[in-house]
Amino acid sequence: MQPVTNAASPLLELQSVWKSYTAAPAVQDVSLTLRSGETLALLGPSGCGKSTLLRLIAGLERPDAGRVCMAGQDVTLSPPERRNLSMVFQDYALFPHLNVAENVAYGPRMRGVSRQAAGVTALEALARVGLEELHARRIHELSGGQQQRVALARALAPGPALLLLDEPLSNLDEQLRTSLRRDLGRLFAETRAGVLLVTHDQREALSLAGRVALMRAGKVVQAGETGAVFSRPVSAWAAAFLGERNLFPQQGGVLMVPERAVVLGQGEAWPVLQSVPSEDGTRVRLAHPLGPLSVTLSPREAALLSGPSLQARVNMAECLTLPDDRDV
Numbered sequence: 001m002q003p004v005t006n007a008a009s010p011l012l013e014l015q016s017v018w019k020s021y022t023a024a025p026a027v028q029d030v031s032l033t034l035r036s037g038e039t040l041a042l043l044g045p046s047g048c049g050k051s052t053l054l055r056l057i058a059g060l061e062r063p064d065a066g067r068v069c070m071a072g073q074d075v076t077l078s079p080p081e082r083r084n085l086s087m088v089f090q091d092y093a094l095f096p097h098l099n100v101a102e103n104v105a106y107g108p109r110m111r112g113v114s115r116q117a118a119g120v121t122a123l124e125a126l127a128r129v130g131l132e133e134l135h136a137r138r139i140h141e142l143s144g145g146q147q148q149r150v151a152l153a154r155a156l157a158p159g160p161a162l163l164l165l166d167e168p169l170s171n172l173d174e175q176l177r178t179s180l181r182r183d184l185g186r187l188f189a190e191t192r193a194g195v196l197l198v199t200h201d202q203r204e205a206l207s208l209a210g211r212v213a214l215m216r217a218g219k220v221v222q223a224g225e226t227g228a229v230f231s232r233p234v235s236a237w238a239a240a241f242l243g244e245r246n247l248f249p250q251q252g253g254v255l256m257v258p259e260r261a262v263v264l265g266q267g268e269a270w271p272v273l274q275s276v277p278s279e280d281g282t283r284v285r286l287a288h289p290l291g292p293l294s295v296t297l298s299p300r301e302a303a304l305l306s307g308p309s310l311q312a313r314v315n316m317a318e319c320l321t322l323p324d325d326r327d328v
């Protein structure tokens with residue numbers, strides 16, 4: 001019987017998916033959904049099961065239990081080529097014996113598109129990543145950043161409904177990563193495909209994804225709209241992983257003092273323990289009675305920092321008390 005595609009169904013739906021390689025499950029009871037045009041980041045530390053989950057979605061692994069559905073169809077047992085998706089691998093996995101345009105034309109060719117039409121599609125995809133003039137180059141003649149773009153163009157060329165990216169920026173140096181992150185953001189906004197991005201880098205998730213699923217030891221511990229996940233982590237472990245510095249153990253939990261809770265220029269003056277330049281300004285640590293309180297000053301605020309102390313007030317209404325699960 002032909003399964004029925006339901007237009008109202010999410011593009012991707014995982015229903016209680018499990019996968020073990022050895023005794024400890026690599027993925028445990030994961031359920032999530034993704035809609036077309038949406039970008040979801042699977043975020044978590046190394047070894048938490050992100051790549052395994054991506055491979056289950058791609059059809060490169062089979063779950064031990066649970067279902068993978070695309071557009072309302074159960075594809076749990078379907079091979080990768082039957083899933084209307086493209087994947088960008090961490091090491092790009094480009095074909096070294098083909099040139100740039102041939103690499104990008106490969107997907108459409110595999111789908112039965114003529115050589116000429118696939119060539120046109122390849123050039124269009126290369127234009128989207130700003131690489132059309134390099135179409136005749138060999139892969140080994142490209143820089144890491146250029147190879148990354150070719151891998152992206154190759155994934156986009158067949159016009160997949162779902163784009164899967166495994167740590168797409170991890171093999172690049174910091175400067176290149178920042179500029180490519182911007183380009184990825186633009187591409188994700190332009191595409192109608194659903195995008196699933198695996199990353200261990202919270203900045204990448206924050207800047208690229210509309211929704212985040214935070215993973216730990218094979219499980220999704222928190223999922224939701226990116227801003228909500230970052231501003232309201234469910235636990236001390238989640239807060240620490242998401243980059244929160246101000247976590248103060250208290251009786252019955254951990255007090256999280258987010259940056260927005262610290263009001264500068266009011267309250268008592270606290271000694272400055274440390275002051276270091278950071279990406280977004282100057283990071284200072286104050287000797288606050290709660291504990292060493294980390295605050296980021298804008299360049300204008302930093303200019304006002306003259307003496308060895310800084311006036312700051314903690315607005316308790318903006319603080320959260322979280323369960324401490326950091327050692328479990």
Ligand code: ADP
Nearest residue numbers: 021022026044045046047048049050051052053
């Ligand atoms: P992440 O992508 O978050 O780094 P992985 O999905 O690669 O995590 O790994 C999750 C867990 O599964 C880890 O404990 C890892 O060692 C294990 N694992 C992954 N792939 C295999 C495999 N092919 N064989 C055995 N164990 C694996």
